[in-house]
Amino acid sequence: MLNIIGAIVGGLIVGILARFFYPGEVDMGWLATILLGVGGSLVAGLVTSRGHRDFHRAGCLASILGAIVLILVGRLLGIG
Template sequence: MINVITAIISGLIIGVLARFFYPGSVHMGWIATILLGIGGSVIAGLVTSRGSADFNRAGCLASVIGAIVLIFIGRMLGIG
């Protein structure tokens, strides 16, 4: 249960930072921001694990960059 709460809080922080550093306005609600942060962390974890069997935690900076990439992809696909 504590892992879920930690994922929500860290997802919110990562998502808010990604929205802050992304150039231009990013319009989304709190739940979308949390999911953006969690998604950015997952993408950063997959990239930084480099194919190893273990899933390592990515750093905060890598998670924010992963979330910014998700915003960019969403804009390119016309989702945001």
Template sequence: MLNLIGAIFSGLVIGALARFFYPGAVDMGWGMTILLGVGGSLLAGLVANRGMGGEGVNRAGCLASVLGAIVLIFIGRQLGWHL
């Protein structure tokens, strides 16, 4: 249960940061922001293969998660999705 709450909270923070740093307006609700942040974290984890790494929070992992969420915004816009 705590893992789920942690994923939702970190998804909200990462998604909000990605929306802030993405050039241009990104109109979406809180639910999509959370999903965007969780998806960005998963994308960054797959690319960086952090599953083998250590536990805890590190700056590089947070930055990679925000960049992953920004990439998801870009891909969604290119595919014509209304985020």
């Protein structure tokens, strides 16, 4: 149960930071922001984890960058 709550809170923080650092306005609600952050974390985890499961600040930065990439892909596909 704590893992789910941690993923939601972490996803919200990563999503908010990604929306802040993305150039231009990103209109989305709280649920979409949480999903963006969780998705960005998953993308970054797939690319950078290499079997490590510990918390690293570089992983947080990679999660934000992964969420920014998801925003960009959504814009390119005409979703957002």
